[in-house]
Amino acid sequence: MVNYCGHTFTIWIFNGRTAFHIGRQGLYYRYIAIAVVWIDMILGLFIVYALNKLLKLIDTNEIFSDRTLNIMNRIQKLTLTIAVVTIGLMPFFFTIGQLDDAPGLVLFGAGIVFIPFSIYSRCCVKRNTQ
Structure with missing residues (x-):
């Protein structure tokens, strides 16, 4: 049932049909x-x-070569880029949360946005401890 609801919501988003009027x-x-x-x-x-x-x-x-450090730096920069780009989801979650009067959806969106930031900070801490 949950899979069906999630699939239906995804179809509504991509096809332009929603349960409420967005404008x-x-x-x-x-x-x-x-x-x-x-x-x-x-x-x-x-x-x-x-x-x-x-x-x-x-x-x-x-594993202890300069190429490994270059790859780790690239992964760290890509993770930061994903974290910054993911901030673009917040207006979507905020609008849907306002229209549906669901503040929990805004908090859910904030959680999704902060996951890449936590991964990036974990990479920075791991790199500085070694």
Whole structure:
């Protein structure tokens, strides 16, 4: 049932049909949210590629080389970029939360936005402790 509801909500967002009237401004927020998701996915693929290169270096016992540090710096910068880009989801969650009178949805959106920031801060702390 939950899967059906989530799938239906996704179809409503992408097809322009919603359970409530958003208006023209809400359409712009929807397009921004879709663009943010796509940008995050593309940057995530770059991170997966960098992690694959890092695993190949680990496999060949070159873990303590300069190439490994360059890859880790690239992963850290990509994670920060994802965190900054994900802030673009907040207007979407705020608009939907206001229209549906659901402040919990705004908090849910804030949680989604702060996940990449927590990953970035974890990478910074891990790098500085070594």
